[in-house]
Amino acid sequence: MDTSDSTTGRRDREPEAPRRRGWRRWAMDTRPLRRPAYRRLWGSTVVTAVGSQLTAVAVPKQIYDITGSSAWVGAASLAGLVPLIVFALWGGAIADTMDRRKLLLITNTGIAVTSLLFWLQAFAGLESVAALMVLLALQQAFWGLNAPARSASIARLVPEDELPAANALGSTVMQTGQVAGPLLAGALIPVVGLPELYLIDALALCVTVWAVYRLPALPPLTGATARRAGVKEIAAGFRYMWGHTVLLLSFLADIVAMVLGMPRALFPQLAAETYAPYGEGLALGLLFAAVPIGAVLGGLFSGTFSRARRHGWMVIGAVVVWGAAITGFGLSADLWVAVAFLAVAGVADMVSMVFRGAILLSAATDEMRGRMQGVFTVVVAGGPRLADVLHGTAGSAFGPRTAVAGGGLLVVAVMLVLAAAVPALRRYRV
Template sequence: MTTSGTPNPAPAPDAPEPDPVAESDSVAERVPGAGSEPARRRILADLTPLRVSADYRRLWFGNTVSWIGQGMTTLAISLQVYDITRSTFSVGLVGLFSLVPLVVFGLYGGAVADTVDRRKLGLASATGLAVLSAALATAAFAGFHRVWFLYAVVALQAVCAALNAPARSAMIPRLLPAEQLPAANALSSVTTTSGMLIGPMLGGLIVGYGGYQAAYLVDAVAFWAALYAMWRLPAMLPDHGTDRDDPGSGKRASVLGGLRFLATRPNIRMTFFSDFCAMILAHPRALFPAIAVLWYGGDARTTGLLVAAPAVGALLGGVFSGWQGRIRRHGVAILLAVAAWGLAIAAFGLTRNLWLGLFFLALAGYADTVSMVYRSTMLQAAVPDELRGRLQGVFIVVVAGGPRLGDFLAGSVAGLTSPAVAITGGGIACALAVGLLGLRARGFVRYDARQPTP
């Protein structure tokens, strides 16, 4: 991908017109470490960011290990709460104690990341997460089994995560050139989905063989990889600009400054609106337990398959993401990916074959990864460095809060009509809504990654 402001080479006289969406193969060949293989032949994830930046490589590896450890701890806490209380309601409260601090402190964490050295903030918050995992292990070894203690640790973990994520995401554009951001975000999707899939599986095995204390202890040790990666990074002070036309610019970072910037930047705003279409209108997760029984005559294992299918598709989206680096019309790619999510969910609502249903859910998960890669890339490339933390904070709130609103809407519509109407109707509504957004936001459709405009 060419850098901003660099014109594309003129095509040969007899050459066909260049693809308006894909980049030229010669561009990929200019990327350091990309090798001589033409870009169009790439299918698997582009590992160039891991090869060219030792800082990014350590950060990615550390995050992957810590995400898997956190997935283990999340499952272990849920199992321990149920073991103590024998109440599914008490287990449900674990999610609430995690969600509220994540939403509240997500915006605040972004403002902090735009004020202080992001390396130090990431190091401090990762240390906090490691200490909390060690506290869980110590309490379990000591036989201190109190639900209120587990809830308190979950809430504090969410606070640390809300401070860590904006700082970590805002670091990536400082470690890699702009043309490698899509590949880096695809690799990040592999990290998160691996944590969602591998973490709980390992957590169940470790709890079964070694108890809760073993899972918590492994998580605490796993954080050393993330801490080491943060420690080796250079200083990451925000690059405070002097453009007075940018709301929120200057050395005093505020949440309102970030929101004012968002209100005046239609392309960045559209990344959130498009995500809302998917997460609110077409998010059937809350209905999985019911349809596992009603549609497939299954049980809890069937529900587990339904929950895992989108995550498997998302993981495949990251693994087979080599083509995504050639796309420069990121706005079009986001709109098509969100529409694909909605149509896949609608198709899932129409089938009563379990394996076909799992296929459509996996397809939706793949489309979600494609959308996430380009939305994240736009946030990193089109937003000034001094505002990246705050916009990443907004991103956290949307990602954390949107699916919960989607659960509520799907459950309400299914209660008034049926699960089939809620799922199929929601998927169609998502595709129509994102299509209407595309018709209204012509600038978003014309967005070119070579000249990122917020």
């Protein structure tokens, strides 16, 4: 392991960079990249952001090729969601009781081995949906164990005032992967074939394992290694969350935005009906790409907001803007106007992610950060899926545009009521 970093997990101390002037102050805030340990963690994310999306495309494609049924594709998604939720909660508790670097090494290795098994079954022409679903469940279980430790480690690698910038850097990379990964997968499948997508992901994960190996040790600061990570510890995490209103509100803000205001389930219907004159395929692709593209743009210009200290107001404002933009999208009959509103929503989503993540890392103690990140992982994974059910039902009952616009207005109203009724979030600042 690199001995240039602290083996106790303390943040790297480097001289402050001079204040940026001119257009550079608006560009992405890269201060955390001056910290060698964080730079390694972030660099591993750059490599795997695209690679993981190759597998995310390959699995449903292979299942559809075998079965010819979209229902099986949906069932596979559910097979991955359940272990993700269970192991994210458990993984958060584990991350609070053991060296997080060691946990990251174990789980990243597990994810890499799973990707290699995906490649082996595809290369062998197994054509077994059951095998694919078992491997997907195993992969998502490892990811659930990995994500809380990865996110909780950031607060040990950068100073508190750089947490928004660090979150913006990580979120921008992930959002870029969601745009570039599927496009690259679509281009590679006709050239190299489906099995090789899994192999590329497995090789990319080897880079991640090496980067994590070079991180400093990240043991619990309170000597919690003697404690077992079980149901009791998970329950203690939920009690901690209920006892800290600002943490609870940060979760509720995301639930409000995603459950009431994420209309992706209605994109196919809108593309086929409202935006059909523009070409159904073009419209569908633009609708799905617009929010991630907006989020990437928000990340590239994170210097405009990453130094804000009133984190609570930033979350409130971002959720309100998200709801207003979704309302505008629902009212738009012109495709390009609709895409512009979705891009604005993507920018707002990036701002919300940055400051909700910063609140979780700064407001929670180190011994609870893993469990809070576990809950965060469940909220992020489950919210959009609940939104699919809600918007699909509302779209069938009231029409897609009415359902979208109504959901956006509800986001604005509920968020403003929460902010007015419970002052903890709007008063929170670093």
